[in-house]
Amino acid sequence: MISYHTKAVTTLPGYQLGQCLYEGPRTLVYQGMRLGDGASTIVKILRTPHPSFNQLVQFRNQYAIARHLQHANIVTPLALESYGNGYALIMPDSKAMALHDYWHKFNPNLEEFFVISLQLADALHYLSQEQIIHKDIKPANILICPHSKQIKLIDFSISSLLPKETQTIQTPNSLEGTLAYLSPEQTGRMNRGIDYRSDFYSLGVTLYEFLIGNLPFNSNDPLELIHAHIAQNPEPISTWVCLGGQLCPEPLSDIILKLMAKNAEDRYQSALGLKYDLKKCLKEYKKTGKIAAFTLGERDLCDRFLIPEKLYGREHEVETLLESFHRVATGESEIMLVAGFSGIGKTAVINEVHKPIVKQRGYFIKGKFDQFNRNIPFSAFVQAFRDFMGRLLRESDSALAHWKRKILEAIGENGRVLIDVIPELERIIGVQPPVPELSGSAAQNRFNLLLEKFIAVFTTKEHPLTLFLDDLQWADSASLNLLKVLMVDRQTGYLLLLGAYRDNEVFPAHPLMLTLAELQKQQTTISTITLTPLSIPHINQLVAETLSCSIELAAPLTHLIYQNTKGNPFFTTQ
CATH class of the missing domain: 3.30.200.20 (Phosphorylase Kinase; domain 1)
Structure with missing residues (x-):
């Protein structure tokens, strides 16, 4: 034992x-x-x-x-x-020590930095060939043998091994990894999956810290760090004194900033491309003691088929959504709907505003109605707020105490009603006393009133709330009734309700359309964006960027794809 x-x-x-x-x-x-x-x-x-x-x-x-x-x-x-x-x-036991301890104890020079960086690039290239995403690259997970300078990567506890036919994993529902080194897509707030280039971002943070002794983003507040990774550009380090007591060479600063690009498409696309640039720097540094400027990524070619995870031809729609959020951020409340056929990109367009909303300290939460679970009331609302409570639980103790006080002030001793459908709430406000049992419309009215008060806690000037409800055409009657409760005669503001629905599956007498008509009679601000298929030039841009070729060379394939898909984005990527 x-x-x-x-x-x-x-x-x-x-x-x-x-x-x-x-x-x-x-x-x-x-x-x-x-x-x-x-x-x-x-x-x-x-x-x-x-x-x-x-x-x-x-x-x-x-x-x-x-x-x-x-x-x-x-x-x-x-x-x-x-x-x-x-x-x-x-x-x-290789007699190695953590990289962080090594650089504090032995004060390495810039040449040693290159030796270490090249080995890390080698390790990441091997992992990408093995279909492994490490997801926690940081100094504590990098060992070094002090005498041989050999690097050893450790700790694959949250790593992902991808099937051969898969290049990405879905956007995570919870934070994994160490927040100070986390890639923007690993925060779950970027509307994109995670692939091998996530490790490049974490490597960039690690090398940034290794070079100048400071992290690019430093905060004890988890939300501040998430916001920084998503929305703030790190300060260039070419003006900083780095290892060896000299100013950091500008090309080296540029390499690290390229690794830390917010969008994976703007980072290095292969560890071999990174390795080529690092070798070029090392060769010139050993020869002259300096590194002249050069074009990065000349040998940086992606070795796999990856379709860029960005929108094409939807700039106007995204701008319309952002304008709606800006109005809400000044104290208004409104509904913005996105309509279109299945696969037309409704969810993708709405998710695209997630990043700007987080950049402005807004909360973005989402839930999805299910065609086969229409008998479960409030399913999308419950999904959205369960996920949201999980996010709040990762905040600091003082922040949790603040939320506990605000929530209890709003809902009084009726917390048990909400805990029954949002179990995570109990971990914030504690065990709540039983409440009198009600039946029928009385129970629903009580729930609606409590959820309205609960939501009002999070709709503030400091943190406007965006609630995205997907597949509204399948919403149950209780959820549609709750929509009316939330949007009619709202006094607090700061709530943007985004909804997506298939306009070919609804008709004038559909419950959703009747609810929207009733809301409009009550002076609720409702706007609708109807998405149309992509044009040939936009598909051509997607094909050219996917295949890293000119738009002229991509044109024949584009026309073949368009003939088969008629511009439907989902069918196009498939």
Whole structure:
């Protein structure tokens, strides 16, 4: 059995544990020796004696993904030992230390920086070839052997192994990784999936910090950091003193800023392209002690088929949506609808305004009605607010205390009604007393009133709220009634309700259209954008950028695609 004390593990069957090398909030790392053959090992264990299922899955994941990797710059684990309620990850002891500790202890020069960076580029190239996204590149997960300067990448606990036919994973519903090093798309607020280029962004943050000793964005407020990754450009470091006590060469600053581009299409497209530019810098630096300006990415070619995750031909529609948000940010409330056929890009257009809304400190939440669950009332509202509460739970303790006070002031002792449909709310406001049972319309009216007061807590001048309800053509009658409650005679403002629906599936007597007509009679501001198919020039631009060729060369393929899809964006990408 394992013995638990203040630091968790003191003994592990088959191993002799020595000095504790690292003590983190979730894990402990020990020096060890395998008793069978006397091999020197590193033993990583979970700190808690009673880990959650998710913690166990993540811990096992790092072994499952890394055990088959064979690369000089990646630590391949030796074994995963079961014990008690958890696991111990056994790794070879290469006498390495964390990169962060190394640069503080040994004060490396710029030449060493290039040696380290080139090895990291090698490791990321290997991972991309193996269809692995690390998702947590940071100094603490990079080891270095002080004498050989060999780099070792560790910790694949949240990494993703993609199927061969897949190049991206979907936008995450929750934050994974270390916030200071997180790519914009990993925040879940960028309307795009995650691919291997997410690791390039995290590498850029790591190299930025390595060079000048400061992170590009530094804050103890999670929302501030998320906002910075999405909306703020890092300060160029060409005017900063870097390793070796000299000004950072401008081309090196440009390489790091290219790695940290907000959109993945603007970053390096391959680790080999990055490696080429770094080698060019190192060669000139060793020769002259300086690095002259040059064009970045000359050998940077993507080695896989990736369709750019950006909108084509929807600039006017996106601008209309943003104007609507700007009006709401001044204190108004309104409904903006986006209509069109299936696959025409309604959801994509609305999601595109997510980033600008976050940039202006607004909240953007979304839910989707389901064709086969129309018997479940308020399903899209519940989905949106469950996700929103999950986001709030990642804020600081002081922020949570603020929300708890505001919510309880708004809903009084009726919190149990909302907790029954939004369980995450209980973790913010605590256990609430039972409430009298009501039936029929009385219960629905109480719920509507409470949800209206609850939503009003988050519709403020500091944080205007955008609520996106997708597939409104399938909304249940209770949800449509709630729409009327929320939008009629609103006194507080700062609420933008975005809705998407298939206009070919509704008719004048459809419940949605009747609800909208009733809202218009009540002087509610309602606008509608109807999306049309993409034009041939816009599809040609998509094809040319996907295949990295000229628009003239892309034209024949574009016409063939257009004949088959008639400009439908979904069918076009398929």
